[in-house]
Amino acid sequence: MTPLILIAREKWRLMRRNRVAVIALALVLLLSTIAAVTSVAQQAETAALRAHFQQEADAAFAAQPSRHPHRMVHFGQFAFKPVEPLAAFDPGVDPFTGTAIFLEGHRQNSANFGDVRQSSLLVRFGQLTPAFVLQILAPLILIFLGFGAVARERDGGTLVQLRAHGMTIAALLTGKAIALGAIGGLILVPAGAALAWMVVVHGASLPAATLLLASYTLYLAIWVGGVILASAIMRQARSALILLVGAWLTTAILVPRMAPDIAGAVQSLPTRLESEVAVTRDYRAIGDSHDPNDPHFAAFRTAVLKKYNVARVEDLPVNYAGLLAVEGERLSAELFARYADQLFAQEARQSDIMNRFALVSPTAAIRQASMALADTDRAAHRRFLGQAEAFRYDLVQRLNMLEATDVTAENDAKGDDPATETLSRVSQDHWRSMPTFHPRPSGIETRAKGAGPALGYLVGWLLAIGACLLFAGRRMGNGR
Amino acid sequence: MIWKHELRLFLRERAAIPALLLLLALATASVVAGLAETARQRAVIARIQPVQAADVAALADGDNPGDAPYSTYHATWNAPNPLAFAALGQRDIAPYILRVRALGLEAQLYDGETFNPELALPGRFDFAFVLTYLLPMFVIVLLHDLRAREDEAGRSAALQAMSRNAGLLWFRRRAVRGLLLYAMILPPFLVGALVSRVPPGQIVAVSLLALLYLMFWLALATLVERLGWKSAANAGALVAGWLILTLILPTLANLAINSAVPVRQGLELALAHRQKVHAAWEIPRAETLNAFYRTNPRWSGASPPKGFDDKWYFAFHEVADESVAPAARAYQQGLLDRDRLTQRLGWFIPAIGLQARLHRMAETDLSAQLAYQDRIREFHSRLRQFYYGYLFSDRPFTRTDYPKAPKWGDGMGGLPPSR
Numbered sequence: 001m002t003p004l005i006l007i008a009r010e011k012w013r014l015m016r017r018n019r020v021a022v023i024a025l026a027l028v029l030l031l032s033t034i035a036a037v038t039s040v041a042q043q044a045e046t047a048a049l050r051a052h053f054q055q056e057a058d059a060a061f062a063a064q065p066s067r068h069p070h071r072m073v074h075f076g077q078f079a080f081k082p083v084e085p086l087a088a089f090d091p092g093v094d095p096f097t098g099t100a101i102f103l104e105g106h107r108q109n110s111a112n113f114g115d116v117r118q119s120s121l122l123v124r125f126g127q128l129t130p131a132f133v134l135q136i137l138a139p140l141i142l143i144f145l146g147f148g149a150v151a152r153e154r155d156g157g158t159l160v161q162l163r164a165h166g167m168t169i170a171a172l173l174t175g176k177a178i179a180l181g182a183i184g185g186l187i188l189v190p191a192g193a194a195l196a197w198m199v200v201v202h203g204a205s206l207p208a209a210t211l212l213l214a215s216y217t218l219y220l221a222i223w224v225g226g227v228i229l230a231s232a233i234m235r236q237a238r239s240a241l242i243l244l245v246g247a248w249l250t251t252a253i254l255v256p257r258m259a260p261d262i263a264g265a266v267q268s269l270p271t272r273l274e275s276e277v278a279v280t281r282d283y284r285a286i287g288d289s290h291d292p293n294d295p296h297f298a299a300f301r302t303a304v305l306k307k308y309n310v311a312r313v314e315d316l317p318v319n320y321a322g323l324l325a326v327e328g329e330r331l332s333a334e335l336f337a338r339y340a341d342q343l344f345a346q347e348a349r350q351s352d353i354m355n356r357f358a359l360v361s362p363t364a365a366i367r368q369a370s371m372a373l374a375d376t377d378r379a380a381h382r383r384f385l386g387q388a389e390a391f392r393y394d395l396v397q398r399l400n401m402l403e404a405t406d407v408t409a410e411n412d413a414k415g416d417d418p419a420t421e422t423l424s425r426v427s428q429d430h431w432r433s434m435p436t437f438h439p440r441p442s443g444i445e446t447r448a449k450g451a452g453p454a455l456g457y458l459v460g461w462l463l464a465i466g467a468c469l470l471f472a473g474r475r476m477g478n479g480r
Numbered sequence: 481m482i483w484k485h486e487l488r489l490f491l492r493e494r495a496a497i498p499a500l501l502l503l504l505a506l507a508t509a510s511v512v513a514g515l516a517e518t519a520r521q522r523a524v525i526a527r528i529q530p531v532q533a534a535d536v537a538a539l540a541d542g543d544n545p546g547d548a549p550y551s552t553y554h555a556t557w558n559a560p561n562p563l564a565f566a567a568l569g570q571r572d573i574a575p576y577i578l579r580v581r582a583l584g585l586e587a588q589l590y591d592g593e594t595f596n597p598e599l600a601l602p603g604r605f606d607f608a609f610v611l612t613y614l615l616p617m618f619v620i621v622l623l624h625d626l627r628a629r630e631d632e633a634g635r636s637a638a639l640q641a642m643s644r645n646a647g648l649l650w651f652r653r654r655a656v657r658g659l660l661l662y663a664m665i666l667p668p669f670l671v672g673a674l675v676s677r678v679p680p681g682q683i684v685a686v687s688l689l690a691l692l693y694l695m696f697w698l699a700l701a702t703l704v705e706r707l708g709w710k711s712a713a714n715a716g717a718l719v720a721g722w723l724i725l726t727l728i729l730p731t732l733a734n735l736a737i738n739s740a741v742p743v744r745q746g747l748e749l750a751l752a753h754r755q756k757v758h759a760a761w762e763i764p765r766a767e768t769l770n771a772f773y774r775t776n777p778r779w780s781g782a783s784p785p786k787g788f789d790d791k792w793y794f795a796f797h798e799v800a801d802e803s804v805a806p807a808a809r810a811y812q813q814g815l816l817d818r819d820r821l822t823q824r825l826g827w828f829i830p831a832i833g834l835q836a837r838l839h840r841m842a843e844t845d846l847s848a849q850l851a852y853q854d855r856i857r858e859f860h861s862r863l864r865q866f867y868y869g870y871l872f873s874d875r876p877f878t879r880t881d882y883p884k885a886p887k888w889g890d891g892m893g894g895l896p897p898s899r
Contacts, residue, residue, distance in 0.1 A: 021716075024716065024720060027720075031728065038735060042735070042739075049744065053747055053751070056751060057751060060751065060755060064758070065762055067761060067762075071758065071761060074758070075754065075758045076754070078750070078751065092601070093597035093598055093600075093601055096573060096597035096600050096601060097597050098592055099747075100747055100750065102587070102750070102754070109591065110591045110592040110593075110594075111592065112590045112591060112592055112746075112750070113590065113746045113747050113750070114573070114592070115738075116570075116573055116600075117570070117573055117574050117592070117849075118743050118746065118815060118818075119734060119737075119738060119818060119846070120734070120737065120818045120819045120821075120822035120836075120845065120846050121569055121570060121822070121835060121836070121839050121845050121846065122730050122731075122733055122734035122737065122822050122825075122832065123734050124569075124570075124603045124604075125603075125726070125727060125730035125731055125734065125831075125835075126603075126727055126730075126731050127731055127734070127735075128728070128731040128732060128735060132731070136727065137723065137727075140719065140723065144716050144719070147712075148712070237712065238625070238711060238712065241712055241715055242495065242621060242715075245617070245621075245715070245719060246621075249614070249617055253613060254506075254605075254614075256602035257602050257603055257604065257605040257609060258509075258513075258605045259602070260598075260599035260600070260602060260604075260605075261513050261516075261517070261604075261605055263596075263599055264520075264596075264599055265516070268520075269594055269595070269596065270594065271524060271528060271577050271593060271594060272575070272577075272591070272592075272593050272594050273528050273531065273532065273555060273577055273578075273579050274527075274528060274531050275594065276553075276579070277531050277532070277534070277535045280535065280538075281534075281535070281538065284538065284542075288543070290543075291543075343594065347596045350596050350598070350599060351596065351598045351599075354598060354599065367601075367602075371598075377598065378596060378597055378598045381597065415788075416787050416788035417787050417788070418765060418787075
């Protein structure tokens, strides 16, 4: 083991002497710290703001005066997307998606007021977060600190000397990798501290944070291996540098930008307008609740009369209009679900195509794994939307049932006339007893499952780089 | 003669031709991708027309044609401008199609479009990207060792001695490289611009911007070379400069601008608008109508409302819009301020300046998104007046009235007036 340590120590000494390298490393550590601190502060502020708005919306709902339940169906409720603590590490798609959804009867509104839509195009340059620093900047530092690791020994003729002293190529490469790996470890320190902070102070999931740190370790290990490999196989240090910067530019910057075009071309999405028109059309096709002879609603009426064992709608112990509202909501919600499922499947297919670019870009892989573990990927947003929809449906149906049980048919009919309208109202006490929205973050199993394929790609990358290093080491050992 | 010689020398370098061809390929690919994306956006706008027409036709042919003011959604769209192919901007996350009805606009205007956020996350691959991020990298690769290599090979002294004017020699070498890079990146744009029928003034402006930006990086590379470091140190310094100028400063600037100009008015106005709309049920109808007639004196002679009356229903929606108008203006102003600050920063950071200018010209930035919203506001008020013509004069709305509704595109769907 001693020669390994010697090689590593020698490499560190050389890196320390390289002033540009030391400054660059210090800059990245500083930037990484700034990113962690500002990101944590910003997410805490965002979380507080959204929680404040959610409380305000809940209070507004509870404070509504006594009124007809259907008025409350349209008064609706706002659902604010809570901030997952790990979003401070990797906000993922969170800034791109809307943060507030207006929930009301027989409509499915979009999530609005997303950060990116409210920012100038500067936001598309990237956001300074620990994830951004580790995904994009850290590899570049490893490249500049490590491109000469082997190539310089060769350029300077010291490689021959080392071998004459009995140093094997394998030991040399391993030693260099240990030295560069230690730099990678150093870069991970501020990020690790930020993760620890999020776990201890903000209650982030410990297993998710641990897996995140492990994923980034894997990612940086791939770059360490890649840098040593390029340094070993290129004839000159200069060529190794150009090759590595080219590889970085391609895999970290270029491929992630080209992938969406391909995914979008293979699988297109319907516009909101088309989906809404389709829901309206299908709903109309089911039937018209105002038409006494409509087959669907005639069958519904028969079933209701049978259930309550009466002959006429007038004899029902409940308000038939309320039951019709429940049935109408059920039908429209089914349609929403059908079109939403279709859309999610199409989006999932797009993301799937995107993720396959992990085969040519480890950055694409770590980006996906990181978002999934932080619960800030597209799937996590969909889970939030699903919970908001479930909450919307439950709230609207409770209100519709209130119309059936607490508003008599006679009073219901008086609702249109301002003079008698108050008779159709129900007490405001009901609003306070309605549930409030508390979406749950995804569990670790869901997150790990989402990150699984991407992590698989990362492991594959590491194995491939390792194999190449082994091969290159053997070739160097055999000749030249 | 000497120039030709320099050209031949340069092209004989191992990295020269592959680098130039790669840049040409990337620029071409970005133009093709941009043209494909704007063509796709135009196709989507064309695709929704029959869908929209069928939706209105179903209402007109239905049992309740009189529901038109409440039930009819009207499509609006914002077609990409000819230059949009070069700078796709925020059109992937902000809607370029929005349908509205004559009810409260503030509850409709900020709705989003369906998009996959994972596709939007990395940013777009367009000409603006190749120009802003990739071109400087090519400058770095081709110029970082222009002098250092001669120094390292020990040829510098000889070269300087042989040349009558050494400064001119290095200038020529840089100029050859710069011009060749320009010759790789510009023609794909020019072809795309001609295909897309970009106005000549804009073509010239983009060409000059690209040249200026290229010259900035050539100057920076020259400056770093002056320090007389080794080629690897030059490359390191230049890549660090690239990182700071194109990634780190813009992200820090975004952070600073967004915290300097908070825009929570958007959410506040959404909550306030809903509150205002539903409060109308609790106050005397005459009160709401009087407020409405103050801003709409044209309809103040209408008959008083009977029972549940659409007059009152539409009036309280408009009154609610008016009550949050100051918040809406403040929200828009906040967003405009963010955009303006970005434009101003562009004078100090070339990458931001280039991106901001390109996206302004291509009308794909935040201001363009707000200009689209302004046009929707204008269209929406025309819709309202159209339907009020029936509601406030107790004229029944019949099947044959549907085609009379204002159409998006009467001088507003094509080229927007520039802000």
